[in-house]
Amino acid sequence: MTVFSIWPDDVVWRRVSPRLYWLTIFVRAVWLLVLGIAAAIGWYVFEEPLAPIVAGALAGLTLIRLVFVLRGIRSWGYAERADDLLVRHGLLFRRLSVVPYGRMQFVDVTAGPLERLFGLATVQLHTAAAASDARIPGLPPEEAARLRDRLAALGEARAAGL
Numbered sequence: 001m002t003v004f005s006i007w008p009d010d011v012v013w014r015r016v017s018p019r020l021y022w023l024t025i026f027v028r029a030v031w032l033l034v035l036g037i038a039a040a041i042g043w044y045v046f047e048e049p050l051a052p053i054v055a056g057a058l059a060g061l062t063l064i065r066l067v068f069v070l071r072g073i074r075s076w077g078y079a080e081r082a083d084d085l086l087v088r089h090g091l092l093f094r095r096l097s098v099v100p101y102g103r104m105q106f107v108d109v110t111a112g113p114l115e116r117l118f119g120l121a122t123v124q125l126h127t128a129a130a131a132s133d134a135r136i137p138g139l140p141p142e143e144a145a146r147l148r149d150r151l152a153a154l155g156e157a158r159a160a161g162l
Contacts, residue, residue, distance in 0.1 A: 006069040006096045009087050013077035021073050021137030028066060032059050078136050078147075083158075085125070085151065087134040097134040102158030103127045107145045107151045121148050 007013075031151065035055050042051025072091055079086040087097040108124040115121060119135045121144035 007077075008079075008086070011079040011081060011086060012081050013088070016073065016075075016076045016136065016138035017140055018119045019120055019121060019140075020076075021070055023114060023120060023138070024069050024073065025066070025112065026060055026118075028069075032062055033155075034131060035059055035062075038088050053128065073138065076136070076138065077097065080147075082149070085134070087136055095112075099125050100158070101151065101154040104151060104155035106149045107155070109141075109148050111144075121135055123151075 035058055037062050038071060039051045042048040042055075052104030068091065072089075075091050075094075076089045083102075084100045085099050087099065089095055105126050105128060108126065110124065111121040119140060120138050121141045122135055123144050124135045136144075136147070136155070
């Protein structure tokens with residue numbers, strides 16, 4: 001392991017659901033639709049000739065971003081170890097969060113309307129230090145509930161030993 005590969009190779013990484021990719025595509029498509037409507041309003045109602053150009057540039061940047069979305073989603077992963085939970089993500093800027101079970105205060109499972117539409121949930125880990133909070137998006141609800149229960153039980157057991 002080098003400083004350039006901060007993700008340990010000796011753990012088994014679990015990935016997030018591929019449905020997170022389709023959720024991201026859906027959100028980007030809605031964004032493009034709103035952008036198109038705003039450009040049409042700017043062009044027809046206000047007779048602003050730059051509106052379609054600006055909207056087109058933003059739409060182009062959004063489409064270029066879609067190229068990297070799949071790789072970005074594949075970079076998310078988590079691994080349950082004996083004493084801590086590892087959460088990784090990022091392509092250009094890689095981030096590895098190590099959350100000791102004994103330091104966890106509580107675990108949230110959230111699912112907004114779009115996440116529920118795609119059958120996904122997010123697990124949010126809270127510790128005493130706000131900067132060390134970690135989240136795992138794009139989990140099936142069953143896996144999110146299992147992980148929440150396991151982490152809560154492990155956190156309780158480790159905290160009792162302090």
